[in-house]
Amino acid sequence: MAYNAGMANKKRLVVANWKMNPGTAEEAKSIFSSIKKQAAKLKKIDIIVCPSFPHISIISKLLGPKNIFLGAQNCHTKTNGSYTGDVSVNQLKDLKTKYVIIGHSEKRKEESDETVNEKLKTVLAVGLTPIVCIGESGRDKEGQYLNFIKEQLLKTLSGVSKKDLLSLIIAYEPVWAIGGRVTISGTDMHEMSLFIKKILSDSFGPDYGWHVKILYGGSIESQNAGELIKNGEIQGLLVGHASLVPEEFKEILKAVEGVK
Numbered sequence: 001m002a003y004n005a006g007m008a009n010k011k012r013l014v015v016a017n018w019k020m021n022p023g024t025a026e027e028a029k030s031i032f033s034s035i036k037k038q039a040a041k042l043k044k045i046d047i048i049v050c051p052s053f054p055h056i057s058i059i060s061k062l063l064g065p066k067n068i069f070l071g072a073q074n075c076h077t078k079t080n081g082s083y084t085g086d087v088s089v090n091q092l093k094d095l096k097t098k099y100v101i102i103g104h105s106e107k108r109k110e111e112s113d114e115t116v117n118e119k120l121k122t123v124l125a126v127g128l129t130p131i132v133c134i135g136e137s138g139r140d141k142e143g144q145y146l147n148f149i150k151e152q153l154l155k156t157l158s159g160v161s162k163k164d165l166l167s168l169i170i171a172y173e174p175v176w177a178i179g180g181r182v183t184i185s186g187t188d189m190h191e192m193s194l195f196i197k198k199i200l201s202d203s204f205g206p207d208y209g210w211h212v213k214i215l216y217g218g219s220i221e222s223q224n225a226g227e228l229i230k231n232g233e234i235q236g237l238l239v240g241h242a243s244l245v246p247e248e249f250k251e252i253l254k255a256v257e258g259v260k
């Protein structure tokens, strides 16, 4: 399987990570209904909405358009058992969840690479698609952050099969860019995307590493969404705060759809 642009040309993904928002079920329903209206107009995008756990069952009942999928923001490493306060992949699957974000930097504060790796395998084992977040907390002129990315990536994906590598999604989210502060350019993302693919090609073989799906996340707004897709050599975006603002999210979707 040699690299060709056509392979990477499947539908773009836009993930809405609602984090611990909104405050009420009514607001969640209203944001979702506006996303549904937008979805009907899109041909090139699959939208993955990731509500907080209490809102997953509510949104699950409102699914409909074929290009909107339900995602979760986290899960436990085990599929069931005595783990007070946690949520299992089986429970998520039962509510029609198809994707699970794992290793988000806001969770990595309390989770090791090994824990994220365990979650990754659990998500894959039940047939859900992991969206695996990686990203450095800062950049240095010497490029040490690249070593950090390499180590984090390889530890997180340790023991994953070649076939599973092609079904998972990597979300590159530099921690310093999260939360509406600053974003990277499409050109910088292109370099990072090549770097990630090179590491994975060296480890899994070029037929696999080169075809992994990569998203960018961190301060995505309507002004930068199109440029990152156009120049970043990525399959999509992971959107945080802007996914809760219907007008802004609509413009992000339009920008992504508009890129040739």
Ligand code: PGA
Residues within 6 Å of the ligand: 017, 173, 177, 178, 179, 180, 181, 217, 218, 219, 220, 238, 239, 240, 241, 242
């Ligand atoms: P942000 O969040 O878009 O608000 O920067 C992205 C994320 O944390 O996934």
